[in-house]
Amino acid sequence: MSLFERWLTLWVALCILAGLVLGTQLPGLFGALAGLEIASVNLVVAVLIWAMVYPMMIAIDFGSLKAVGQRPKGLVITLVVNWLIKPFTMAALAVLFFDHVFAGLVDPARAPEYIAGLILLGAAPCTAMVFVWSQLTKGDPNYTLVQVSVNDLIMVVAFAPIVAFLLGVTDISVPWETLILSVVLYIVIPLIAGTLTRAALLGKGGDAAVAAFTARIKPARCWACC
Numbered sequence: 001m002s003l004f005e006r007w008l009t010l011w012v013a014l015c016i017l018a019g020l021v022l023g024t025q026l027p028g029l030f031g032a033l034a035g036l037e038i039a040s041v042n043l044v045v046a047v048l049i050w051a052m053v054y055p056m057m058i059a060i061d062f063g064s065l066k067a068v069g070q071r072p073k074g075l076v077i078t079l080v081v082n083w084l085i086k087p088f089t090m091a092a093l094a095v096l097f098f099d100h101v102f103a104g105l106v107d108p109a110r111a112p113e114y115i116a117g118l119i120l121l122g123a124a125p126c127t128a129m130v131f132v133w134s135q136l137t138k139g140d141p142n143y144t145l146v147q148v149s150v151n152d153l154i155m156v157v158a159f160a161p162i163v164a165f166l167l168g169v170t171d172i173s174v175p176w177e178t179l180i181l182s183v184v185l186y187i188v189i190p191l192i193a194g195t196l197t198r199a200a201l202l203g204k205g206g207d208a209a210v211a212a213f214t215a216r217i218k219p220a221r222c223w224a225c226c
Helices: 008-025 027-034 043-059 062-067 072-101 111-122 127-136 141-169 176-225
Strands: none
Touching: 008 027, 043 141, 043 176, 062 141, 072 111, 072 141, 111 141, 127 141, 141 176
8 A cells, every 4th residue: 555545544534633623714715615505415525526436437347247147145245235234224323323322412403414414324335445445355356346336336226215215214304306416426427437438548558548547546536535
């Protein structure tokens, strides 16, 4: 790992500290940035998420899907955990902590917002980190590629319905406009952009060109994660 990746925890902590200080000292500026939104989707956050997700989308080879049936056990476990267990477990934990365990510490008007945030988080598997974990554990990169590709395809169609269902179960109004816009902005657009970029790079220099391009834009993704 590079120096930046090795000390990523420190950079994240420093970014959190910097955010707290800047938010306290420049509330007007950050209030204006928070107001740059469409259908409750902040455009500044969208740009940072694109910087984080776009390099990962370039690394995805949907041609690897032809190998999806070669070793189904691991893939089945991943899909069951990601789509049949994790979203519902996260929703249950959110209700448990914000409606019961920490009910006396959380503003009742804010509790549904925290619950909705955890539901959104639980229903969106972080496929970018899968590549990092696979590399750290010396996993099979090709099999990792298959899992990420399948999960991203499922996420395009399953994220909004699952979130809408869980929000409805927890008596939170379903913001369909926000959900649909989020799927388009955070999943569909980066996926299309990454696929087109990968195709162009493969046509010019093959896998080496893809690896070189993703290495150049990797720092932007790391800072966006922070």
